[in-house]
Amino acid sequence: MTRALLSAVVLVAVILAGGRSANAVSPHSFESRGAPRTTHRWLLGRSEQGRPIVALRVGDSQGIRVLVVGCIHGNEGAGIAVVRALERRRTRFDLWLVPNLNPDGFVRGTRQNGRGVDLNANWSSQWRGGGRPWDTYYPGPYPFSERETRIGRDLILRVRPRVTIWFHQHMNLVWAWGPSTAAGRIYARAAGMRFYHHHWLRGTATNWQNHHLPNSASFTVELPAGSLALQQVRRQVHAVLTLAAALHGRAHA
Numbered sequence: 001m002t003r004a005l006l007s008a009v010v011l012v013a014v015i016l017a018g019g020r021s022a023n024a025v026s027p028h029s030f031e032s033r034g035a036p037r038t039t040h041r042w043l044l045g046r047s048e049q050g051r052p053i054v055a056l057r058v059g060d061s062q063g064i065r066v067l068v069v070g071c072i073h074g075n076e077g078a079g080i081a082v083v084r085a086l087e088r089r090r091t092r093f094d095l096w097l098v099p100n101l102n103p104d105g106f107v108r109g110t111r112q113n114g115r116g117v118d119l120n121a122n123w124s125s126q127w128r129g130g131g132r133p134w135d136t137y138y139p140g141p142y143p144f145s146e147r148e149t150r151i152g153r154d155l156i157l158r159v160r161p162r163v164t165i166w167f168h169q170h171m172n173l174v175w176a177w178g179p180s181t182a183a184g185r186i187y188a189r190a191a192g193m194r195f196y197h198h199h200w201l202r203g204t205a206t207n208w209q210n211h212h213l214p215n216s217a218s219f220t221v222e223l224p225a226g227s228l229a230l231q232q233v234r235r236q237v238h239a240v241l242t243l244a245a246a247l248h249g250r251a252h253a
């Protein structure tokens with residue numbers, strides 16, 4: 001095989017491997033305006049009512065892998081602005097960004113998804129049934145009964161983030177427990193927020209990741225009520241990047 005042919009084959013193999021490892025449904029890549037870094041965008045799947053749920057990957061694929069979910073409760077969408085700001089950052093970390101895991105609830109202005117299920121009670125760890133659709137904490141008929149939670153689970157299992165950050169509202173604190181405690185404390189300090197050390201609730205995404213990816217962290221950032229001022233968005237972005245830098249330092253210590 002000639003050298004040129006060999007490199008062509010290797011290139012194709014790399015492209016195929018890249019596509020498969022991310023299990024992309026519909027990969028697009030584009031250069032963002034003026035910035036020399038590439039953003040990849042994936043359609044992960046669709047909500048119960050057919051709305052697209054996407055992930056964006058920015059930064060350096062060799063860096064510390066951080067997943068940030070801007071919204072899971074549809075009436076708690078302030079974190080979407082943080083994710084949008086992270087999209088525009090040039091960073092040496094490997095950032096996976098899901099602006100909105102609950103687009104149906106977001107459009108309706110409800111905590112639950114389009115079927116009345118609390119998506120942060122629908123994960124399998126310590127899941128407990130009961131109640132009816134549109135109850136505040138209705139966990140669904142069985143664990144992972146909802147498309148949105150399955151999309152979130154599958155993404156985490158594929159990406160295997162070092163840390164996952166879930167934005168909620170309106171408690172204005174950082175909530176972490178168990179193996180995620182250290183990461184939560186670092187984030188809270190960097191964001192200037194109160195740290196709340198308390199066990200996970202049943203069926204939550206953080207609870208599930210702590211059980212299924214024990215060498216990773218997953219915690220909740222409860223933003224204040226309302227939408228964030230630019231300064232507050234910047235502070236959250238700073239906290240995400242500060243935590244990633246701390247984890248990077250540990251990995252290379």
Ligand SMILES: [Zn+2]
Nearest residue numbers: 073076168169
């Ligand atoms: Zn919430």
